[in-house]
Amino acid sequence: MELKTKFHGDIKVEQKNVITFEHGIPGFEEEREFVILPFEDTPFSIMQSIAAPGLAFVTADPFMYFPEYDFTLPDSVVSELEIKDQQDIFIQVIVTLRDELKESTANLQAPVIINKVKNIGKQVVFNDNHYTSRHLIFTAAAEERGV
Incomplete structure (x- = not known):
């Protein structure tokens, strides 16, 4: 399909690579x-909407x-995404890139979980204080690892 x-820009993607989010993602349920x-x-990817060319997340x-x-993952998410094995999942976090790259952040509070076998996904929002939506990605530890 043309996308x-x-x-x-304009690219071709195969239907088999389309990931379905049954309830959309928070803020973009449609x-x-x-x-x-x-x-x-x-080292980044783009999560591009099929229907809305201007909607894409780093x-x-x-x-x-x-x-x-x-x-x-809560059991309800494991069930909803039909996860049978840990190897079935692909995890991404949404990144906010800043003009000053070292100020860019990752949303660790709401990872995107994808069952790569079934091509279904869900952004899971954790309601604890362990992670936030704005973790700096370029820290001294990341630099030591060469990222």
Whole structure:
């Protein structure tokens, strides 16, 4: 299918790569289909809406920047996403890039969980104080790891 995107222009994507979010994502409940696209020459990806060309989120693998990142998915999410095995999931966090790159943040409070076998996803919002929506991604520890 032809897709108009915010960062990649017009591209072709295969239906098998479309990820369905049954209830959308918080704040964008009407947007239910996305694709994850590499953001060329960066460690980031773009989560692009299929229906809205201007709606795209910069995402990243949280473990690249926060190796200690840890959470437990509620049983309801495991059931909703039909997760059978830990290897079935792909985790991304939404990143807010700033003009001053070192001020960019990751939302660790609401990771995007994707069942990569079934291509269904959900942004899970944790209501504890352990993580916030604005963790600096370029910390001294990240620099030591070369990211």
